[in-house]
Amino acid sequence: MLFDTAQLNPQEIYRLLVGGVTPRPIAWISTLSKTGVANIAPYSFFNVASCNPPILWYSQVNPRDGGDKDTLVNLLDTKECVVHIVNAQLLEKMNQTCASLPAEQSEFDFAQLEQCTSHSVKPPSVRGTLVRYECTLREVVRFSSLPMGGSAALLDVKTIFVDDAVWLDGFINQAQLNSVGKMGKDFYSLTNDLVELSRP
Structure with a gap:
């Protein structure tokens, strides 16, 4: 099959992009609204x-x-957020935060997520995540304001949290991290098998 994007609608293009560009890392991002509502979404x-x-x-x-x-x-x-890396233990909780909720309702409450205080930013962190990045907003690049268009946010990393359980010899232990990737449709990939290859 060969697809000319000029002949496709946005939903068809979306399915071809997310079904092939896999697995994708997941940023589980917590923010605070200007009225203090804690939001989190993947x-x-x-x-x-x-x-x-x-x-x-x-x-x-x-x-x-x-x-x-x-x-x-x-x-x-507010210019601040926390980017959490999703692991298999938190996959179902993360999936619950995909729900389309009104802005005044917190996904933390909806998914019954336990919060903890972040170190350098105001948005709360999810207790139990093994790696997270506390960030401030650098810039937003707008590609399109149309439905299914895109905007990219660049985030300056201010503080990095790594749980002691996954810190080994100066590296994040990949097997212990057990991070999750996003596939096409409603599928996720799990870190069940790791292959290590030395660079030539």
Whole structure:
């Protein structure tokens, strides 16, 4: 099959992109609204943008009715967030935070997530996550304001939390981290098998 994107609608393009660009790391991002409501939502368009300085990026796909999701609204208002790395133990809790809730309702409460205080930013962290990055907003790049268009947020990493249980000889122990990736449709990938190859 060969697909010409000019001949496809946005939903068809979305299915081809998320079904092939896999597995994708998941940024489980907590923010605070300007009225103090704690929001948390997962984003699988996410990765490292720079190590010096340390910058992460994530992208939202605009809702079908247009506009910004609560995470980006809050980031633009308060300029702070926490990016959690999802592991298998928290997969079902993370999935619950995909629910479309009104802005005034906290996903922390809806998913019954236990909070803990973050070190350098105001949004709360999820207790039990093994790796998380406390960030401030650097910049938002707008690609399209249309439904299913995108906006990318660049995040300056201020503090990195790594649980002692996954810290081994100066590295994050990948087997112990047991991180989860996003696949197409409603599928996720688990870190069941690791293959180590030395670079040539």
